[in-house]
Amino acid sequence: MEQRSLKVLDADKTFFTKISTTISKLLIPTKVGINGLLISMKRNNVLKAYEAYTASKDTEDAAKIEQDAQKYEETYSLYLESIDKYIMDSVYKKVKSGSASHFERDALSKYYTVVHLKDEEYVEYKHRKQKYLLELDYESLLLTGKEKIIDRYKSFYLTKIESLYKGILKNYSVQLSDAHRAKFHTNEEIYEKIFSTLEDYTTNVMPLKIERSKKELDKQLLEDYQKYERFEVGKLEKRDQVEKKLVLLAISRSLFTHSMPLVVADECYVKLIKEVRNLIVEAESDRKKEETYTLLLNVIEDYNVRLLSGKVYWDKPEEKDEYKKFWTNYENINKLKQKNYIEYMRQKEILFVRADLKKLRASKKDYSKIIDFYRQKLIENDDMRTVKNKYITLNGHYTKATSKA
Numbered sequence: 001m002e003q004r005s006l007k008v009l010d011a012d013k014t015f016f017t018k019i020s021t022t023i024s025k026l027l028i029p030t031k032v033g034i035n036g037l038l039i040s041m042k043r044n045n046v047l048k049a050y051e052a053y054t055a056s057k058d059t060e061d062a063a064k065i066e067q068d069a070q071k072y073e074e075t076y077s078l079y080l081e082s083i084d085k086y087i088m089d090s091v092y093k094k095v096k097s098g099s100a101s102h103f104e105r106d107a108l109s110k111y112y113t114v115v116h117l118k119d120e121e122y123v124e125y126k127h128r129k130q131k132y133l134l135e136l137d138y139e140s141l142l143l144t145g146k147e148k149i150i151d152r153y154k155s156f157y158l159t160k161i162e163s164l165y166k167g168i169l170k171n172y173s174v175q176l177s178d179a180h181r182a183k184f185h186t187n188e189e190i191y192e193k194i195f196s197t198l199e200d201y202t203t204n205v206m207p208l209k210i211e212r213s214k215k216e217l218d219k220q221l222l223e224d225y226q227k228y229e230r231f232e233v234g235k236l237e238k239r240d241q242v243e244k245k246l247v248l249l250a251i252s253r254s255l256f257t258h259s260m261p262l263v264v265a266d267e268c269y270v271k272l273i274k275e276v277r278n279l280i281v282e283a284e285s286d287r288k289k290e291e292t293y294t295l296l297l298n299v300i301e302d303y304n305v306r307l308l309s310g311k312v313y314w315d316k317p318e319e320k321d322e323y324k325k326f327w328t329n330y331e332n333i334n335k336l337k338q339k340n341y342i343e344y345m346r347q348k349e350i351l352f353v354r355a356d357l358k359k360l361r362a363s364k365k366d367y368s369k370i371i372d373f374y375r376q377k378l379i380e381n382d383d384m385r386t387v388k389n390k391y392i393t394l395n396g397h398y399t400k401a402t403s404k405a
Contacts, residue, residue: 035086039137042079043153049075050156076160083133087111107136127167134161135204158208165201169194169252169259176264191271194260198248202228206251221254239292242275246299253306262311269303273356281369293377300352304330326355350383 053068091108094100100108114132117125138157141150176190206225210217224247231244249268252260260268276296283289309327314320329351336344357374360367378384 035082035090038082039079039086042075042082043137043141046072046075046079047152047156050159080130080133083137087136121171123171124168127164127171131161131164131168134164154208154212158205158212161205162209165197165205166256166259168197169256172197173260173264176267177261191268194264194268195245195248198252198256199244201255202248202251203232218254221251224250224254238279239276239288239295242272242279242299243295245272246295246302250302250306262307265307266311269299269307272299273303277367277370280373289373293373297349297352300356301348326351346381350378350381353377354383 049068049072053065053072056065056068059065087108091100091104091111095105095108110132114125114128117128134157138153141153144150172190172194176187176194202225206228210222210225214222228244228247228251231240231247236244245268249265249272253265273296276292276299279292280289280296283292304323304326308323311323314323330348333344333347333351336347353374357371357378360371360374375384
């Protein structure tokens with residue numbers, strides 16, 4: 001008698017189950033569902049349009065350039081809308097149901113932080129929302145590990161993300177320069193936003209920029225970035241935080257000269273100098289005071305060399321004349337660097353301290369503590385002498401002079 005046995009199949013592996021599972025994924029808006037497919041399709045469209053527009057810019061056909069630019073902007077808008085829809089349709093529902101991953105919960109939290117800006121700061125909202133959506137899709141794309149599409153996407157991403165950072169910084173620059181700035185902002189808040197944006201760019205975009213176009217970057221910019229990398233590890237003291245801001249300002253002078261005009265960068269440098277002065281006064285030990293003083297000299301030198309040396313328009317002619325004298329002395333002192341380094345450092349320190357001391361004495365604010373510190377430094381460098389208070393008493397008496405007849 002023929003033996004027959006019943007073969008039990010895993011339901012998950014059957015043909016019909018696979019079909020139903022696929023249909024479920026398409027019908028339920030999830031990351032791998034219909035929204036994911038739409039994003040992928042729109043992403044491919046915007047990459048094609050970007051590449052066509054980039055190629056047309058090398059031609060002299062103005063009509064084609066305009067046509068390709070318009071198509072690029074249209075596909076870009078549709079691409080961002082698809083990512084936005086994914087957040088609202090998929091991520092929001094998953095977070096609400098409690099089934100979202102940490103990545104999705106974090107994404108939604110950042111999304112609402114950006115949306116919150118819409119009523120108060122529409123210009124910032126417009127740039128930050130685009131930046132957020134691009135970063136979200138870029139991060140998602142990296143997780144797929146598809147090297148070919150990732151490499152193709154990076155060129156488009158770098159171009160767009162840089163333009164958005166420039167727009168954000170330009171908006172802050174306008175706020176800082178505007179005498180009628182919004183009442184809910186203070187100068188301090190805007191300064192911190194500028195430095196925070198520069199740090200965000202340097203941390204997240206600079207590595208990609210170096211990867212894509214290292215040979216085209218200025219040597220000084222690469223050196224400044226290497227300095228910045230030192231501050232990415234460990235907890236920073238206040239002095240280190242100021243030094244990091246100094247490096248970020250140096251990077252901004254290479255990359256964001258139009259988005260952060262000279263007048264805005266000037267204010268940022270002045271703010272840093274004030275911060276370091278305060279840290280010197282507040283220092284609890286002589287060692288910390290000396291380390292902070294060294295930082296102050298570096299900030300003053302950066303301010304004068306990187307910024308004021310390129311300043312063309314001055315509000316007051318006397319300030320321009322004063323700086324010309326300073327710069328002449330600075331150049332003369334630099335000639336000593338190879339011959340006598342110790343003397344070069346001494347004279348440079350005296351030049352910087354005397355220049356800052358003059359500004360403090362002209363101020364109406366009380367800078368007596370830092371002024372006393374500066375005086376002591378000039379004495380140590382044999383540029384100022386201590387005059388002891390002495391008095392002499394003489395024995396004698398007053399007489400009244402008689403008038404001559």
